[in-house]
Amino acid sequence: MADRKPYQLVSREWQSNDTTFKVRGTEIGKELLMIAGPCAVENKEQIFTISEFLSKQNIKFLRGGAYKPRTSPYSFQGLKTEGLVLLRDAADKYNMGVVSEIMSIDKIDEFNEYVDIFQVGTRNMQNYPLLRALGKVDKPILLKRGMSSTIEEWLLAAEYIVSSGNEKVILCERGIRTFETATRNTIDISAIPMVKMLSHLPIILDPSQGTGHREIVSPISAAAIAAGADGLIIEVHNQPEEALSDGEQSLFLDQFENLLPILSSQANLRNKRFDYETNTLKPSFNN
Numbered sequence: 001m002a003d004r005k006p007y008q009l010v011s012r013e014w015q016s017n018d019t020t021f022k023v024r025g026t027e028i029g030k031e032l033l034m035i036a037g038p039c040a041v042e043n044k045e046q047i048f049t050i051s052e053f054l055s056k057q058n059i060k061f062l063r064g065g066a067y068k069p070r071t072s073p074y075s076f077q078g079l080k081t082e083g084l085v086l087l088r089d090a091a092d093k094y095n096m097g098v099v100s101e102i103m104s105i106d107k108i109d110e111f112n113e114y115v116d117i118f119q120v121g122t123r124n125m126q127n128y129p130l131l132r133a134l135g136k137v138d139k140p141i142l143l144k145r146g147m148s149s150t151i152e153e154w155l156l157a158a159e160y161i162v163s164s165g166n167e168k169v170i171l172c173e174r175g176i177r178t179f180e181t182a183t184r185n186t187i188d189i190s191a192i193p194m195v196k197m198l199s200h201l202p203i204i205l206d207p208s209q210g211t212g213h214r215e216i217v218s219p220i221s222a223a224a225i226a227a228g229a230d231g232l233i234i235e236v237h238n239q240p241e242e243a244l245s246d247g248e249q250s251l252f253l254d255q256f257e258n259l260l261p262i263l264s265s266q267a268n269l270r271n272k273r274f275d276y277e278t279n280t281l282k283p284s285f286n287n
Helices: 043-054 081-094 107-114 128-134 151-163 191-197 207-211 214-227 253-269
Strands: 021-023 026-028 033-037 061-063 096-099 117-120 142-143 171-172 204-205 231-235
Touching: 033 043, 043 061, 043 081, 061 081, 081 096, 081 107, 107 128, 107 191, 117 128, 128 151, 142 151, 151 171, 151 191, 171 191, 191 204, 191 214, 204 214, 207 214, 207 231, 214 231, 214 253, 231 253
Parallel strands: 033 061, 033 231, 061 096, 096 117, 117 142, 142 171, 171 204, 204 231
Antiparallel strands: 021 026
């Protein structure tokens, strides 16, 4: 007899079929979930410029940090409520959903007003009071893997949310901390098929945080889709060299545009629909 896993509700044993659910018309788990935008909302011009560009590529979900958990207290901490307002205004203008990171329980009501998908960052993956509270929220939760967490610990974190009543959880592999320093983190591609085997929850990849280098975001994104990922969350900026946060890992607009045909080809091979608008650029990892 196989050993009983410490998590239950998120396991394949509990539910054999993949979990799917709709958010603003996109069926998470069946269609390729594409989330893109800047690491942080900086000002109105920036977020509206990026949103307009993404909407022309038929991207349905806009990401952006309003409250930023930074390693240094002297780094840009985000525009907070103003950032959420700008995200919502830009997303509404271009008919997009909003994804942003929540850091504390006391911000849940505020996020409910502005955000379509709550993101739990790597530093809060084991913030169990927050996870339990998000289990009472009637919106999807994007749960990033902790930077030093095992897959079992990650799935147990998801179990906190699901066992508290919210079954709409999206797992996000974002790289883990290893001895390697060539990349910002070490992308665990094997986690994607492993999670698919262990759990019925959808899983996406963050190649921007995972690598820390815009030059390798494209091949890692393609590898993730080939490995079975249900989507991607990618940092895109209109002026990465001037970004207030993580500019070195943010794609230029044309780089992101060139990436879309590659992702579409990978998604089609896996019968996971992904439609994009631009057909003029040739797929290339070198752009």
